[in-house]
Amino acid sequence: MRRSSRGEPYPLPEWDDLGGMFMEGLQVMGAYLAHVLPVSLMMVVFMVPVALAGESQGEPSPAMLLAVIPVMIFVSFAFVAVLLYFPAAVTRCAVEERFGAAFEIKNNWAFIRRNFSNYLLAIVVFLVANFISQLGMLLFCIGIFPATFWGLCAGAYALGEVVFRDPERTAG
Numbered sequence: 371m372r373r374s375s376r377g378e379p380y381p382l383p384e385w386d387d388l389g390g391m392f393m394e395g396l397q398v399m400g401a402y403l404a405h406v407l408p409v410s411l412m413m414v415v416f417m418v419p420v421a422l423a424g425e426s427q428g429e430p431s432p433a434m435l436l437a438v439i440p441v442m443i444f445v446s447f448a449f450v451a452v453l454l455y456f457p458a459a460v461t462r463c464a465v466e467e468r469f470g471a472a473f474e475i476k477n478n479w480a481f482i483r484r485n486f487s488n489y490l491l492a493i494v495v496f497l498v499a500n501f502i503s504q505l506g507m508l509l510f511c512i513g514i515f516p517a518t519f520w521g522l523c524a525g526a527y528a529l530g531e532v533v534f535r536d537p538e539r540t541a542g
Contacts, residue, residue, distance in 0.1 A: 371464045374530025381527055398460055401472035405456050409448045416441045457493060458482045461529045481536070488532045496525030 374381040383391070420438050458481050463472040471477070482489050503521035506512040533539060 371461060371526040371530040374527045375465050375533035377534050381530065397463065397469045401460060401463055401469065402456065405452050405459065409445065409452055412448065413445045457529055458489065461533060465533050484538055485532050485536055488535055492528035492532045495528040499524035
C-alpha cells in the first residue's frame with residue numbers, strides 16, 4: 371500500500387525485513403480489533419440477555435422479538451459503518467507509518483470525503499478480489515493463504531492508488 375501510494379512501478383515490498391512486516395501487521399490487526407470489538411461487544415451486551423430470557427421461557431415472546439429487531443438493525447448499520455470507515459483508517463496508518471493515524475477520525479473522514487469515488491472503487495476492487503480469491507480456492511483448489519494474500523494485496527494496491535491520487539497529496 372505504501373509503495374503504490376508513492377507511485378512506484380513495482381508495489382510489492384522487498385522481503386528482507388520480515389520482522390518489521392510482522393510488526394506492521396500486528397498494528398493493523400490491533401487497529402482492526404479496536405474498531406470492531408466495541409460494535410461486537412455492543413451486540414453481545416444486548417443479545418445475551420434476550421437469548422437467556424428466551425431460553426428460560428422455552429420460546430421467545432413477540433415482545434422480546436420486537437425488542438431485538440431495532441437492536442439488530444442498529445448493530446448492522448454500525449458494522450457497515452465501521453467496515454466502510456476502516457479501510458481509510460488502515461490506509462492512513464500504513465502510509466503515515468503511525469499507529470495513531472488509524473484513530474484520527476476527523477482526518478480519516480476528510481480522506482474519505484476528498485476521495486469518495488476512488489475510495490468506493492477501491493473497496494469494490496477489494497471485495498471483487500476477495501470474491502475471486504475465494505472462487506479460486508473452491509474451483510481450483512488454491513490454498514487459503516496464497517488466495518487470501520493475493521486478495522489483500524489487490525485491495526492494498528487499490529487503496530494505495532487512492533492515496534496516490536488524493537488531491538491534498540498532489541496539492542501539497
